[in-house]
Amino acid sequence: MTLYYEPEADRARALASVLGGQPHGAQDLAELAALVRADPDTQLVILGASVELAEAVAFAAQHRLARPSLGVVLLRDHVDVAVLAEALRSGIREVINATDADGIRGACARSLQVSHQLALGGSAPAVAGVKEGHLVTVFAGKGGCGKSTVATNLAVALADGGKSRVCLVALDLTFGDVANMLQLVPNLSLADAVPMARRLDETAVRSLVSPLAPGLYTLLAPPTPTDGERVGRELVSEILKIVKRMYDYVVVDTPPFFSDQVLAALDLSQWYILLATPDIPALKNLRLTLDMFDLLEYPTSQRIIVLNRSDAQVGLTHADIDRVVRAPIAGRVPSTRDVPVSINRGVPLMVDSPNNPVSRYIQEVRSRIVGQPAQAGDAPGPAHRRRAFTLRRGR
Ligand SMILES: Nc1ncnc2c1ncn2[C@@H]1O[C@H](COP(=O)(O)OP(=O)(O)OP(=O)(O)O)[C@@H](O)[C@H]1O
Ligand SMILES: [Mg+2]
Incomplete structure (x- = not known):
């Protein structure tokens, strides 16, 4: 199951339609964490652009060791180097501009692929089997x-x-x-x-x-x-x-x-x-x-x-x-x-x-x-x- 959390209702609806399928929206981070705990098959969480960076980083850091196969994709209104550095340090897999629908779908697909490999006990596909230029x-x-x-x-x-x-x-x-x-x-x-x-x-x-x-x-x-x-x-x-x-x-x-x-x-x-x-x-x-x-x-x-x-x-x-x-x-x-x-x-x-x-x-x-x-x-x-x-x- 794909989970997402976006505190602003309009943006949450827009995000759900970008994600397609039947993603499940959480009301707050506590509910999100509970849903992750309840379903060991959950592999992807998308945190919307209105989620505070500090909260998103804390969420990812908390799950990084407990659930390494869980991918967290973070959306931002502006992606800058400081945000990226902090996000990547916490284990967030990708940071994507909230208006980039294709980018969001691509990031989700890549993250699911990584989770899949990790669940199989393999290394991330970024290293395995990727053709190099x-x-x-x-x-x-x-x-x-x-x-x-x-x-x-x-x-x-x-x-x-x-x-x-x-x-x-x-x-x-x-x-x-x-x-x-x-x-x-x-x-x-x-x-x-x-x-x-x-x-x-x-x-x-x-x-x-x-x-x-x-x-x-x-x-x-x-x-x-x-x-x-x-x-x-x-x-x-x-x-x-x-x-x-x-x-x-x-x-x-x-x-x-x-x-x-x-x-x-x-x-x-x-x-x-x-x-x-x-x-x-x-x-x-x-x-x-x-x-x-x-x-x-x-x-x-x-x-x-x-x-x-x-x-x-x-x-x-x-x-x-x-x-x-x-x-x-x-x-x-x-x-x-x-x-x-x-x-x-x-x-x-x-x-x-x-x-x-x-x-x-x-x-x-x-x-x-x-x-x-x-x-x-x-x-x-x-x-x-x-x-x-x-x-x-x-x-
Ligand atoms: N085939 C060429 N005909 C005429 N001028 C050239 C030609 N190739 C390079 N130049 C000129 O030579 C100068 C040096 O070129 P370029 O800056 O590419 O060299 P470089 O090896 O990168 O230099 P640097 O070691 O300073 O980085 C430039 O002013 C460029 O216009
Ligand atoms: Mg030169």
Whole structure:
């Protein structure tokens, strides 16, 4: 039996109709607790938006140990990080906006699934049997090689106008390039996950991502370097493991050095895009990066080495470059002023100019990751994508 408690009569009626079936409404929390006690088969309780947070938290905490298979879903008029942190700490499974009927039904279905697994003595389905998305980390050992440019455009390409779900994660915790490139103000960022460390789940992570375009979401870097320091390796691992379950692809932008957080991302990656520009310091850093990758035993078959701004006239021949890098270069991306122009406009090149040589190369990388070449005419036209993109920006 599904139980609910919502003190306001109108809202209680509305909630019952959203839930469907024959949910049983309690008059107060004492009656709710009594009903739970009386029926050991009860697996789901929904607490309405008018229930005081402290009461809801106390109810969940009380049942957490006594009845671990009982799922509590909490509705709120505003879901913010503080509420989520407190709710999740108490054992509430999901916090959903009270006006989001589909969200409420989805949360109830997920909670029942978890209860079912727990009743069978298994682990939660979030871990068992769930297909994971591919994680792609874009890295370069030297600054300014084009990591943020490639990561952002690759995320757009992988989302393919909404055909896939993609999360672009900005692990450049010091300067937050992705937010700058997309001209977003990070209202929410990775730093907001800090109070929820070790208790994060999909609901919590969902509250931190910003929608950008159909299928495309971002998890932004904190607005200041001081906030960035609070996001440690374990938290990054925890977040990325969850994000991988939620999206088809996760693209991670990184700072130009091996930090603990970067290593956490690399450890969870299926693909590594390694960038360099045609100058000796960048090429040497690429070689050092490859040596490090060998030591860490990241598979060579999953490394995609890209030479960005490859046409820069800097007196190095292809042979000179190959001699320093000593590994196959998968692609050479030309320099074009369209890249800085697109960054200044805050719209990725892939959105505005899918036929630009840089965009075309990014599509090649996407095809390799997706495992099949993109069909001509498959992707929505630039106008469609641009419109969708513009709708979500300017926040
Ligand atoms: N193919 C290209 N053609 C022209 N300009 C480019 C190209 N790729 C990148 N740039 C320019 O190079 C600069 C650095 O690019 P980007 O910020 O993507 O590098 P990054 O590796 O993320 O840098 P950082 O290490 O500082 O995070 C930007 O101004 C961008 O416009
Ligand atoms: Mg960058």
